[in-house]
Amino acid sequence: MVVSRQSECTPDAFDVAVIGGGVNGCGIARDAAGRGASVLIIEKGDLGGGTSSASTKLIHGGLRYLEHYQFALVREALTERETLWRIAPHLIQPMRFVLPHRRGLRPRWLLRTGLWFYDHLGGRKLLPPTRTIDLRTHAAGAPLKPGFRYGWEYSDAWVDDSRLVILNARDAADHGATILPRTRLVSAAREKGSWRLTAESSDGSRHDFHAKVLVNATGPGVLDVLALGTVSSAERIRLVRGSHIVVPKLFDHSFSYFFQLADGRILFTIPYEDGFTMIGTTDQDHAKGDPIEASDEEIAYLCAGVSEYFAAPVTPSDVVWSFAGVRPLIDTGDGKPEAASRGYRFEVDGGKDGAAPLLSVFGGKITTFRHLAQDAVDQLAQFFPDSPWRHWTAEAPLPGGDFAVTGQAALAAQVGAEFAFLTKADCARVVAAYGTRAVDWLCAADPARRFGPLFAAEVDYAIEHEWATSADDMMWRRSKAGLRMTPAEQSALERYIQERIPR
Numbered sequence: 001m002v003v004s005r006q007s008e009c010t011p012d013a014f015d016v017a018v019i020g021g022g023v024n025g026c027g028i029a030r031d032a033a034g035r036g037a038s039v040l041i042i043e044k045g046d047l048g049g050g051t052s053s054a055s056t057k058l059i060h061g062g063l064r065y066l067e068h069y070q071f072a073l074v075r076e077a078l079t080e081r082e083t084l085w086r087i088a089p090h091l092i093q094p095m096r097f098v099l100p101h102r103r104g105l106r107p108r109w110l111l112r113t114g115l116w117f118y119d120h121l122g123g124r125k126l127l128p129p130t131r132t133i134d135l136r137t138h139a140a141g142a143p144l145k146p147g148f149r150y151g152w153e154y155s156d157a158w159v160d161d162s163r164l165v166i167l168n169a170r171d172a173a174d175h176g177a178t179i180l181p182r183t184r185l186v187s188a189a190r191e192k193g194s195w196r197l198t199a200e201s202s203d204g205s206r207h208d209f210h211a212k213v214l215v216n217a218t219g220p221g222v223l224d225v226l227a228l229g230t231v232s233s234a235e236r237i238r239l240v241r242g243s244h245i246v247v248p249k250l251f252d253h254s255f256s257y258f259f260q261l262a263d264g265r266i267l268f269t270i271p272y273e274d275g276f277t278m279i280g281t282t283d284q285d286h287a288k289g290d291p292i293e294a295s296d297e298e299i300a301y302l303c304a305g306v307s308e309y310f311a312a313p314v315t316p317s318d319v320v321w322s323f324a325g326v327r328p329l330i331d332t333g334d335g336k337p338e339a340a341s342r343g344y345r346f347e348v349d350g351g352k353d354g355a356a357p358l359l360s361v362f363g364g365k366i367t368t369f370r371h372l373a374q375d376a377v378d379q380l381a382q383f384f385p386d387s388p389w390r391h392w393t394a395e396a397p398l399p400g401g402d403f404a405v406t407g408q409a410a411l412a413a414q415v416g417a418e419f420a421f422l423t424k425a426d427c428a429r430v431v432a433a434y435g436t437r438a439v440d441w442l443c444a445a446d447p448a449r450r451f452g453p454l455f456a457a458e459v460d461y462a463i464e465h466e467w468a469t470s471a472d473d474m475m476w477r478r479s480k481a482g483l484r485m486t487p488a489e490q491s492a493l494e495r496y497i498q499e500r501i502p503r
Contacts, residue, residue, distance in 0.1 A: 017211035027373030048165030054325025078122020090435030243294035244280030400435025
């Protein structure tokens with residue numbers, strides 16, 4: 001879709017305005033900007049500050065969705081798994097999961113059949129296949145309770161979800177998009193065939209924008225934005241909270257676990273940030289307005305669930321950090337939250353009758369964000385009939401991802417050789433976060449100026465290029481350095497950032 005370039009529009013007029021700076025919104029903005037559209041993102045908080053930074057951080061097909069007969073969703077997600085790995089080899093890491101068989105739950109034949117479909121449904125080419133293992137001799141069996149004998153080892157992948165959002169926004173901006181985080185949409189009204197939008201920034205100032213097409217990608221707030229524009233919808237969403245806990249590492253190997261529980265649910269247990277283990281997730285219906293945080297009951301549930309498997313029990317006192325996100329799932333009337341569809345749908349209002357078009361996104365999951373974005377921009381193409389279009393995001397690397405899928409270790413070694421002040425842990429961290437773009441700020445780095453694991457030059461880069469404005473942005477979304485920073489380092493980081501942000 002090649003439409004008017006931003007330079008040909010008035011400063012406040014755009015082809016596409018995207019409301020919502022999560023992974024879907026930023027993915028749509030990236031795709032549309034790369035096709036030539038002038039694009040605006042309006043996000044009320046930090047980019048990826050909601051659901052998109054509170055996932056289980058997996059790029060996966062969703063093995064458990066097979067038993068809910070969501071075969072099309074699993075196929076789409078499995079296909080996207082290797083596509084995303086190719087375009088973001090710094091952010092996405094292949095991971096081998098171990099699924100122990102547990103007597104009295106799903107039978108062995110059923111699990112093996114499901115894993116066979118998982119291997120073959122999505123055109124797997126790069127990741128290794130499933131294999132049967134003996135947990136009495138396999139490394140993943142060592143920390144488990146005695147009695148677990150059979151199991152399977154299968155492939156999926158892990159992603160730094162919040163950085164995935166940031167890099168989609170960065171690429172959208174590199175293609176000319178205007179990104180406005182910490183900016184709240186106040187009103188949206190159709191006016192002479194376009195949308196007139198009023199937004200309020202965090203300093204209280206207001207500004208008007210015009211857009212030919214409006215995209216509502218606000219996740220849990222999708223119906224609120226529709227109401228703001230006085231648009232009704234036939235779709236309904238179900239808010240489901242997923243909570244996670246992080247504890248000191250429970251095992252020394254690199255495998256993750258897929259645990260079955262007696263209530264029919266599953267838990268992932270994943271090596272996290274080189275020294276911790278992440279456990280999740282819950283599926284709890286969430287009432288609008290309730291705190292988005294892991295409840296005491298959810299934390300206890302997660303601890304009890306993994307303690308059914310590990311020889312050393314996990315208790316709430318072991319938890320060093322917890323987080324939660326609200327998933328806006330399509331409400332299909334299913335009884336249990338975990339059975340609700342993770343698929344997505346679009347709803348288009350206007351366009352054919354001369355009214356300015358509105359495209360709303362319902363549902364979705366992080367693994368399918370790129371394909372969702374491509375489908376969404378294809379839907380927008382009908383409103384620009386004289387413009388050719390092309391699909392491009394499946395081949396173009398995200399910023400810093402212009403190296404081979406197996407090349408991260410070599411890139412880390414190269415960075416370490418060029419910047420001798422970096423430790424091995426530093427090299428691994430900065431390459432996983434920035435890929436080839438790490439050198440953009442490492443060239444200015446002073447080894448003595450840092451806040452815990454974060455370099456001052458890295459913070460400067462995040463302020464200038466990644467929309468960071470607070471220590472919280474840096475510690476929990478641009479990185480996870482907050483897990484290793486003292487209160488004094490956190491306070492020093494906040495002071496440093498505030499001194500560098502223009503007032």
